[in-house]
Each structure stands twice: as C-alpha cells, then as structure tokens.
Amino acid sequence: MTAPTVLLADDHAAIRAGLRIILEAQGIVVVGEAADGDVAVRNAVALRPDVVLMDLRMPGRDGVSATREIVERGVSEVLVLTSFDEDDLVFGAIRAGAVGFLLKTADAATLTQAVRSVAAGDGALDPRVTRRALAAVAQSAPEPLRAGHPHPELTLREREVLDGIAQGWSNAQLAERLSISVPTVKTHVSSVLAKLGARSRSHAAALSRHPQR
Incomplete structure (x- = not known):
C-alpha cells in the first residue's frame, strides 16, 4: 500500500516539526510545509498531497479560506487541527469542505489514524468537535x-x-x-x-x- 502524502500548514515552525516527526515515524510522507494560507494553497496545488493538515488561525490568509480554495480546486483532502476556542472557524471549515477535524491535543496514534483515514477517502471527526459543530448549527438555525x-x-x-x-x-x-x-x-x-x-x-x-x- 502506498504511503499517504501530507502537507503541513501551521504558522508555528515547532508545531510543524513535531507533526513531521510523528507522521514520518509512522511511515507517512510529509511532502511540504506552509506557514500561512496563501503558501498552503500554492504548495497544495504544486505538490498535490493526499491530505493537507490545516491549522485554522494563521497570519494573512486563514485556514478556512485556504481550505475552500484547495477543496474547490480538487487537489487534496483537508484535515483540520483545531483548538477548543475556534468554534466559529470550525463551522466555517465544514462549509468550506474540510473532511476531518481533530483537536490539537490529539495523541500520535489518533493523528496518524486520522491522516490515513482521510487519505483513504473516509472522514475523521473527533466526537468533541462534532458536538460543538452541531451546537453551532443549532444556534444559527431558524427557530x-x-x-x-x-x-x-x-x-x-x-x-x-x-x-x-x-x-x-x-x-x-x-x-x-x-x-x-x-x-x-x-x-x-x-x-x-x-x-x-x-x-x-x-x-x-x-x-x-x-x-x-
């Protein structure tokens, strides 16, 4: 089976380095990195990884906008890494077409499995993120x-x-x-x-x- 390929999009170099170590130790190929949304889109188009591991808060262009363009271009699947304080961005990323959501506190095994699942055509939804997303939908829905x-x-x-x-x-x-x-x-x-x-x-x-x- 071919190893999944991943692009890391996060504005913190230390986080990207940690993610690279975790994923490569499990046989996943990290083909590139990006520190902001514009670079994430350019690199995704150029490298066409199976999965873009996307942070939502980045300087300049945010992860939601970058996700939307990557999905619309059909170049990669997007797996979002989110924090507990990003409910507004999470639902924006859902609308933009992200297929997976994990909390940044996810352990190595959960992260690796999520990347493999998304690369294989499945989704990856942390139950805690799903509950918050559903609550956001309910809050914004007509009575x-x-x-x-x-x-x-x-x-x-x-x-x-x-x-x-x-x-x-x-x-x-x-x-x-x-x-x-x-x-x-x-x-x-x-x-x-x-x-x-x-x-x-x-x-x-x-x-x-x-x-x-």
Whole structure:
C-alpha cells in the first residue's frame, strides 16, 4: 500500500516539526510545509498531497479560506487541527469542505489514524468537535428547525448511513454495522451528500440534526 502524502500548514515552525516527526515515524510522507494560507494553497496545488493538515488561525490568509480554495480546486483532502476556542472557524471549515477535524491535543496514534483515514477517502471527526459543530448549527438555525427536522428526501438506508457518518464511522465500519459492502456504502454516502447539499462527510454530520445549509 502506498504511503499517504501530507502537507503541513501551521504558522508555528515547532508545531510543524513535531507533526513531521510523528507522521514520518509512522511511515507517512510529509511532502511540504506552509506557514500561512496563501503558501498552503500554492504548495497544495504544486505538490498535490493526499491530505493537507490545516491549522485554522494563521497570519494573512486563514485556514478556512485556504481550505475552500484547495477543496474547490480538487487537489487534496483537508484535515483540520483545531483548538477548543475556534468554534466559529470550525463551522466555517465544514462549509468550506474540510473532511476531518481533530483537536490539537490529539495523541500520535489518533493523528496518524486520522491522516490515513482521510487519505483513504473516509472522514475523521473527533466526537468533541462534532458536538460543538452541531451546537453551532443549532444556534444559527431558524427557530422552527431547532425543534428538529426530518430528512424525508433520504431513504431509510441513507438515514442509517447519515447516522453513522454523524458518529464518525468510516466506510468499513458502516459496511460492517449495516451488513452491506463498502462499495454500497460509498454509493449511499455519495447519495446522502448530494441530497443534503453537503460538501463533505463532516458537513453532512453537522446537517444531520439541523438541515440548515
């Protein structure tokens, strides 16, 4: 299996160095670094890594704007590293198309698994980040939506898949728990994203309870 390739985007050189040591020790290839959003976009376009590990607060262009352009260009998947005080930026990154979110306090094993999961086409959602993102959606939703809103456009199976996405399950976990094949899961996930108008699994997870877009 080919090792995942990663671009590190963080304005602190010491953090980038620490991330590089952790990831390379696990066989993940770090192909480049960036200290701000503009460089992150340029390097992502030039190097086309499997995953951009993205900080949200950087000087100049922030990580949300950089994420949006990287996703729109279709060059890489974006895995966000966030702090507890960045709820506004987290939801902005969800809307921008980031497919994974981890707290900066995540241990080496969690970080490595998240990178591999995102590189393989799955999401990576820290449950604590997911809860905060859902709360942000609820807070900004119109009053009728705060009482809950079904998704009549989804089939029963698609709702089961959406529930699994909201719990952070990978395609393999969904396949096992729903007793269907991984290709079938991928088909359902694509259908769920299309019907919800979601840009990523993380966006779908945020919309799972409050269908505001």
